[in-house]
Amino acid sequence: MTEDTKQVESLLPYDRWTEDAMREVALRALDHAGTHGLPGEHHFYLTFRTDHPGISIPSHLKARYPEEMTIVLQHQFWDLKVDRDKGFVTAGLSFGGVPATLVIPIAALTAFWDPHVRVGLRFPSAEATTAVPVAVPEPVPAPPMAAQAAPEAGAGEAPEEEGAAQVVSLDAFRRRPARDGA
Template sequence: MSDQTPPPESLLPYDRWTEEAMRNVALRALEFAARNGLPGEHHFYLTFRTDHPETKVPGHLKARYPQEMTIVLQHQFWDLKVDRAEQKVSVGLSFGGAAANLVIPFAALVAFWDPHVRVGLRFGEMTAPDAEGETVPEAVESEPLPPPPEPQAEKPETPAQVVSLDAFRRRPTRE
C-alpha cells in the first residue's frame, strides 16, 4: 500500500460522534460550574458566533463583535445555565460596568478553553438535524487552538492543550 492510497470511506460517522463528544465535554464543564461554581483556579474562555441567528447579545456588543466574541467565565458571572432541551447556554456578565445576559446556542460555540489545565477544544459548524434527529457538525477542526483574543479578559499564561483527531485516525500501513 502506498502513501497515495486514500483511506477507505467510513460507513460510520466517526467525525460527527467525535464532534458531539467534544461539545459534550465543554457542556459538562459548564453544567458543573453552573451547579457548583468554578473550583480552584479553573476558568473558561468561550468563543461563539454573534452572527448566529439564535445568539442573543446586547446591541452594543453585537456592533462591537459582529461575527465572533470570546467571553471569560471566572470571577464575575451569574445565572449560568445549560439548557440541553433548548440547546443553549445562558449567562450574565458585566461589560464596562453594565450587566448583560447572553444566550448562546450550542451550534454557535466555536471554542472552549480552560487555561488553568490547558484544555482547549475547537468546534466545527453544526447544521440541521439529520434523519435520526441528531445535530450534524459540518466540519471538525483539528488544527491547534490559538490563544483567545483578549477583548474582555486578561491574557492566559500558557497555550491551550488541543485534542487533535489526527491521533485517532488510522494511518495507511507501508509495505
C-alpha cells in the same frame, strides 16, 4: 501496504460524533460550574458565533463583534446555565459595568478553553457556518452583582480586585505552525 492503498471514505459520520463528544465535555464543565461554582483556579474562555440564529447579546457587543466573540467565565459571572433541551447556554456578565444576560445557542459555540489545565476544544462545524441574520429581542438586564456565582473553595482567599470584564481572543493561545528556517 502498497502505494495503491488509499484511504476509504467512511459511511459513518465519525467527525461529527467526535465533535459532539467534545462539545459535551465543554457543556459538562459549564454545567458543573453553573451548579457548583468554579473549583480552584479553573476558568473558561468560551468563543461563539455572534451571527448565529438564536443568539441574544447586547446590541453594542453585536456591533463590536459581528461574527465571533470570546467571553471569560472566571470571577464576575452569574446564572450560568446549560439547557440541552432548548439548546442554549446562558450566563450573566457585566460589560463596561452594565450587567447583561447572554443567550448562546450550543450550536454557536466554536471553542472552549480552560487555561488552568490547558484543555482546549474547537468545534469546526460552528466555525464553518455562515448564519442568516435573525431578529432577536434585546437581552433582559441581569440581576445585581450580588447574584454572582461564588467559588466554593475560596473562604481563605483574598478578594480579587474588581474591574471591567475583558474579552480575549483565543488566537493568543493557539499553536502557530512552525516556520521553515526558524
